Amino acid sequence: MAGKRIRVAIIGVGNCASATVQGIYYYSSNPGGEGLWHPVVGGYRVSDIQIVAALDIDGRKTGKDVSEAIFSEPNVFEKRLTMPKTGVIVEKGLLEDELNPYLASTVKPVKQDREKIVEYFRKNRVEIAVNMISSGLDKSSLAYAEAAREAGASFINATPTSIATNRLIIEEFENKGLIVVGDDLMSQLGGTALHRGLVAFLKSRGLKPVKSYQLDVGGGLETLNTMHEDLRDFKKQVKTSSIIEEAEEGWEVVSGTTDYVDFLGNNRVTYLQFIAKGFMEGGFTINVNMRSNDGFNAGNMILDVVRAVAKAMDDGLRGNVREISNYGFKKTLEKKKLFEATAVFQSKYCG
Ligand SMILES: NC(=O)c1ccc[n+]([C@@H]2O[C@H](COP(=O)([O-])OP(=O)(O)OC[C@H]3O[C@@H](n4cnc5c(N)ncnc54)[C@H](O)[C@@H]3O)[C@@H](O)[C@H]2O)c1
Structure with a gap:
């Protein structure tokens, strides 16, 4: 306006x-x-x-x-x-x-x-x-x-x-x-968005996602805070259920913050692995490693x-x-x- x-x-x-x-x-x-x-x-x-x-x-x-x-x-x-x-x-x-x-x-x-x-x-x-x-x-x-x-x-x-x-x-x-x-x-392109986007891409190419995981390492106060066990479990649940929104039946997915590394500052390193099946159940394995910044x-x-x-x-x-x-x-x-x-x-x- x-x-x-x-x-x-x-x-x-x-x-x-x-x-x-x-x-x-x-x-x-x-x-x-x-x-x-x-x-x-x-x-x-x-x-x-x-x-x-x-x-x-x-x-x-x-x-x-x-x-x-x-x-x-x-x-x-x-x-x-x-x-x-x-x-x-x-x-x-x-x-x-x-x-x-x-x-x-x-x-x-x-x-x-x-x-x-x-x-x-x-x-x-x-x-x-x-x-x-x-x-x-x-x-x-x-x-x-x-x-x-x-x-x-x-x-x-x-x-x-x-x-x-x-x-x-x-x-x-x-x-x-x-x-x-x-x-x-x-996040604009955090682990969750990248994870969901890549699954959608695999599906758009006719592949069936079978398993995937996402592990994060970050610095900053919020990552330190997430080291608290209950909060870490809760955040893992939230991220996993967000990713499941792209799901196919039977797809196994794990997603969560893993550890705090002080010198990363506001940066975060995310490790993702995807296993998908295609023609005659032939397998694809994709490993992705992304460095991003929370801010x-x-x-x-x-x-x-x-x-x-x-x-x-x-x-x-x-x-x-x-x-x-x-x-x-x-x-x-x-x-x-x-x-x-x-x-x-x-x-x-x-x-
Ligand atoms: N990309 C992102 O940054 C991103 C993505 C998803 C979710 N979030 C959420 O956004 C929030 C902020 O993230 P951040 O990285 O800026 O965290 P941060 O730890 O850098 O900042 C949190 C701030 O809140 C203040 N604070 C704590 N309790 C308070 C209270 N009761 N009243 C007023 N201030 C209080 C802290 O002193 C600190 O200044 C978190 O809950 C985080 O989970 C951030």
């Missing part, structure tokens, strides 16, 4: 947020710059996105301008540009979970009451809150969704906590005329989803907008194939 700016709160000023914020300035000052997947989404350009609020629970980030907080420890996403001051100071977030030992070993927690967060969102007229906090903090993510709803903001859930897949929560957003989308961001992989997706949600709000949509969730997230209510979900999103928002 020409001239209108999208007022966004970022919740969790980590690596994903750093890529998002730097991306907004990068493409706003360099419209037509390479690497932006969809320059216009729902009629909005990246320069129409305005960060008006930011929250974190790490004392090394709170009290700082967003432009400074995104480069504060323990963030490792690289500095791509010199950021101007945004005028938005990172405020204390809410914390309703106990930090697991991996998070507790690095985060220096400070926190705030839920009511103060609602007030903060209201005061800054937040239209869309983007939840990018560490995964596994389910009570905190749920409390943020509630705070956003109470303050009259739509909610984007990049974490794996069940929010946009919870029918009760969807109904509550719907009743307030708001949107909720998620859960668990789908770069999140940027296009977050900027696309924010603009699509703004457009859906303009159009009076409410609740979970399925075509946005199916495009941008791994854990969704509706089961869609990767290429179909992307094509539907592009035809509705990027035409």
Whole structure:
């Protein structure tokens, strides 16, 4: 919508947020710059996105301008540009979970009451809150969704906590005329998208996928956090069921984060193996090794989803907008194939 700016709160000023914020300035000052997947989404350009609020629970980030907080420890996403001051100071977030030992070993927690967060969102007229906090903090993510709803903001859930897949929560957003989308961001070309895409390709060439696996090694706080056994199992489940959406009956698939390697920083190395059968049951084995970066992989997706949600709000949509969730997230209510979900999103928002 020409001239209108999208007022966004970022919740969790980590690596994903750093890529998002730097991306907004990068493409706003360099419209037509390479690497932006969809320059216009729902009629909005990246320069129409305005960060008006930011929250974190790490004392090394709170009290700082967003432009400074995104480069504060323990963030490792690289500095791509010199950021101007945004005028938005990172405020204390809410914390309703106990930090697991991996998070507790690095985060220096400070926190705030839920009511103060609602007030903060209201005061800054937040239209869309983007939840990018560490995964596994389910009570905190749920409390943020509630705070956003109470303050009259739509909610984007990049974490794996069940929010946009919870029918009760969807109904509550719907009743307030708001949107909720998620859960668990789908990287532009992370292990899950590559895995699903290659399976679709094998099938398009008349082969039958029989077995596949995907193992990841990464650095950064979120990978360290995922070393917690329960969270690791949960993430494995989410990734595996996302991949199974491309499935053929009888296909065996395993997918999960394997290990943390500090010096990888925000990079991730993914190992995939596919076994497929073709003519007269003849076998194919394909091994793929991809090095990617979590921050770069999140940027296009977050900027696309924010603009699509703004457009859906303009159009009076409410609740979970399925075509946005199916495009941008791994854990969704509706089961869609990767290429179909992307094509539907592009035809509705990027035409
Ligand atoms: N490509 C991607 O980056 C990608 C893909 C899929 C999912 N995700 C999800 O996005 C989220 C963010 O990923 P990341 O790599 O930026 O993680 P990160 O660890 O770099 O950043 C998380 C930030 O959240 C903050 N935080 C933790 N608890 C908080 C709370 N209660 N309130 C406010 N802030 C809090 C941490 O201090 C940190 O600054 C994770 O849940 C991750 O699973 C990211």
